[in-house]
Amino acid sequence: MTIDTLxxxxxxxxxxxxxxxxxxxxxxxxAIDGTGWVRESLDGALLTTPGQVFRMAMYRNNPNFPDGNYEMANQVQVFDPPHAISWKPGRDIAGDGTLQFGEWIWRYDLDQITPSETTVTLTYDWSAVPPPVREHIPFPPFAPDHLDNSLAHLAAIVKGR
Known part of the structure; x- marks a missing residue:
């Protein structure tokens, strides 16, 4: 059996x-990212609606990125305050302004269990990624504990508010 989600x-x-x-x-x-790849928001806008695209500067020591720097364009898939938010990463691969989105998704589900406690579930889902893409990108492209690290970072940010 193949596992296609974390x-x-x-x-x-x-x-x-x-x-x-x-x-x-x-x-x-x-600050939430547990990999160290996310560098900064390039748009500066809050997420407000499904279909919205937000861009992030990234860095990864990887042969696909000769100097390590690249940009991701993420398209919001689910925007259901305060219950769920998700996005699908993509890139302008050809450099012509046309975004191509991968078939993997980051999703946060929030379940308020008391007025002052919320259970947050983070899911990384690559189940829709076709075989040709999987030949070039290993899934997941990070250690499984990345999700736990990200959630711990999220909790620290929320605590500081």
């Missing part, structure tokens, strides 16, 4: 609206 959860001592607000601001994604 999931991790954490309970954060805060209302779901507060946690969702942190996730809906791409400027926070640098």
């Amino acid at each position: 999931t991790a959860s954490i309970t954060i001592p805060a209302p779901a609206q507060v946690v969702f607000a942190v996730l809906a601001d791409p400027a926070n994604h640098v």
Whole structure:
């Protein structure tokens, strides 16, 4: 059996609206990221609707990125405050302004269990990635504990608010 998703959860001592607000601001994604690849939000806009695209500067020591720097354009798939938010990463591969989105998704589901506690589940899902793409990109492209690290970072940011 092939596993095509990774999931991790954490309970954060805060209302779901507060946690969702942190996730809906791409400027926070640098601090949330557990890989060190996310560098900065390039748009500066809050996420507000499905279909919205937000761009992030990235860095990864990888042969596909000769100087390590690249940009990701993420398209919001789910925007359901304060319950769920997700996005699909993509890139302008040809350099002509046309975005091509991968078939993998980052998703956060928020379940407010008390007025001051929210369980957050982070899912990385690559089940829709076709075989030709899987030949060139290993999934997941990070260690499985990345999700736990990201959730711990999210909890620290929320605690600081």
